[in-house]
Amino acid sequence: MSFNILAINPGSTSTKIAVFEEEKEVFEITIRHPNEVIEQYACIFDQYDFRKQIIIDTLKEKGFDLNTLNAVVGRGGLLKPIKGGTYAVNEPMLNDLKKGVLGEHASNLGGIIANEIASQYHIPAFIVDPVVVDEMTDVAKVSGMAGVDRISIFHALNQKAVARRYAKSIGKQYQDINVIIAHLGGGISVGAHLKGKAVDVNNALDGDGPFSPERSGGIPIGTLTKMCFSGEYTLEEIKKKIKGKGGLVSYLNSNDGREVEAMIAKGDENAKRIYEAMAYQVSKEIGACATVLKGEVDAIILTGGLSYSKMLTNWIVDAVQFIAEVVVYPGEDEMRALAQGGLRVLKGEETPQIYEG
Ligand SMILES: Nc1ncnc2c1ncn2[C@@H]1O[C@H](COP(=O)(O)OP(=O)(O)OP(=O)(O)O)[C@@H](O)[C@H]1O
Numbered sequence: 001m002s003f004n005i006l007a008i009n010p011g012s013t014s015t016k017i018a019v020f021e022e023e024k025e026v027f028e029i030t031i032r033h034p035n036e037v038i039e040q041y042a043c044i045f046d047q048y049d050f051r052k053q054i055i056i057d058t059l060k061e062k063g064f065d066l067n068t069l070n071a072v073v074g075r076g077g078l079l080k081p082i083k084g085g086t087y088a089v090n091e092p093m094l095n096d097l098k099k100g101v102l103g104e105h106a107s108n109l110g111g112i113i114a115n116e117i118a119s120q121y122h123i124p125a126f127i128v129d130p131v132v133v134d135e136m137t138d139v140a141k142v143s144g145m146a147g148v149d150r151i152s153i154f155h156a157l158n159q160k161a162v163a164r165r166y167a168k169s170i171g172k173q174y175q176d177i178n179v180i181i182a183h184l185g186g187g188i189s190v191g192a193h194l195k196g197k198a199v200d201v202n203n204a205l206d207g208d209g210p211f212s213p214e215r216s217g218g219i220p221i222g223t224l225t226k227m228c229f230s231g232e233y234t235l236e237e238i239k240k241k242i243k244g245k246g247g248l249v250s251y252l253n254s255n256d257g258r259e260v261e262a263m264i265a266k267g268d269e270n271a272k273r274i275y276e277a278m279a280y281q282v283s284k285e286i287g288a289c290a291t292v293l294k295g296e297v298d299a300i301i302l303t304g305g306l307s308y309s310k311m312l313t314n315w316i317v318d319a320v321q322f323i324a325e326v327v328v329y330p331g332e333d334e335m336r337a338l339a340q341g342g343l344r345v346l347k348g349e350e351t352p353q354i355y356e357g
């Protein structure tokens, strides 16, 4: 018997859906949501009906028969910290996704919508490697200020998918290799993966690690603290400076690597300095991860949309190739990773994990 899986990946400006027949992608569709539509909703959960309906309508337009599905898999969101793997959607998870226990993220809707569609067709719903996957060692969690722990929030789904892909390419299992993975997207996360576990990674959502197209990354906290108490900014304004209007946006008013490269091509020296600084910070973070793995690194993997950029990846390769071979997997393969996570459970290769809440 072959299994059919619907994968749902809600992002900040789009919802991606894909149908897989086992490993084979039948189709993938990206439904874009213009800013003026998204802005009508006060919080992520308020978008639930609109996003669910648009998925069902799109599948109908495509002539796809939902009765042929064996499972629905959604990208999981800001749950309480959990270890990696495939999780069956359950009540504690739905409650936490609705409440946004760790905050608002479009992927909070993934599990909720997957569950709604799956229950109509009496099939299981799963989430796979949500952004809160936490495999950090105890020592990595110490921040330097009692009461403030370092937190693992990163592109777990894509990082683990590319780690498995690299392992397969060298005839090994993810559990047998040590890799450093830099996901270079709208947000940037750099993870040290030790034998199948992301034992250290920067929190890509909250002022930690390298800056990214839209996020500030870690910045000098003394200066930030003064800004916070200057009376010049509201809490919301400061949060926006860290996430949304930080990074490339704050310096160059663009979150698009291609636009920045066009500025550089026209001779804009400041654009070059900032873009190179982003590569510099990513390289430094990779160097830090090499120490976490005590120098035993099989490969450094660059992935995410910015990895399409030769300019950026060349700077990084130049700085870190002394550590290990650098492999570039541009873009992301999250839809396949979601489907594969569901498939591993349907085939009995993995037992679904239970979210305790
Ligand atoms: N060929 C390219 N050259 C330079 N930059 C590129 C290229 N293709 C995509 N990018 C940049 O990649 C970034 C988006 O990456 P990606 O699509 O992985 O992000 P996202 O999915 O929006 O966010 P995230 O990866 O954090 O979830 C943008 O800055 C985009 O301009």
Ligand SMILES: CCCC(=O)O
Residues within 6 Å of the ligand: 131, 153, 154, 155, 156, 186, 187, 188, 204, 205
């Ligand atoms: C933190 C991973 C997902 C994102 O960048 O939004």
